[in-house]
Amino acid sequence: MKNIKILILLLLIFSCNSQENNRRHKEDTILKIEYNFYPSSGGDPIYRVSYFNEEVIVENLEYSYIYKGKIAKDKIEEIENIISKLKPDNDIEPDIILDSWRIELIINDITYYNKTEVTKDTLPKDIKYLLYILIKNSNVDIDLYNFS
Incomplete structure (x- = not known):
């Protein structure tokens, strides 16, 4: 009987410790999201949407417009x-298509999408809904033909 009580006590200790480690790992995971919008000619992105630590930044890099805001819980x-x-995208080398x-x-x-x-x-x-959540309150227009 004494062995069973010790066994139960050990199981409880290991179970609680495992749950605590899982909770701590989940809290330590920091989510970083970045959308980049490139012209068909390549080069640097013209628009960028970034999310990190509950803050979203929407940038028009061509004209240096920036919006910063918080995301609701x-x-x-x-x-x-x-x-x-x-799921991550395995084919991350896109074709170059003019006027797109x-x-x-x-x-x-x-890279999840490219x-x-x-x-x-x-x-x-x-991917569209995630972008919508991030840019919903932004005052920086992302003006893309066939996209806006």
């Missing part, structure tokens, strides 16, 4: 839920 859960469904835009999505330094000739209708639903 309920939207952070939505963002995490969307990202949990996404290239959109790149990088999450925690891993396509050329994208319109708001052809952008995958989850």
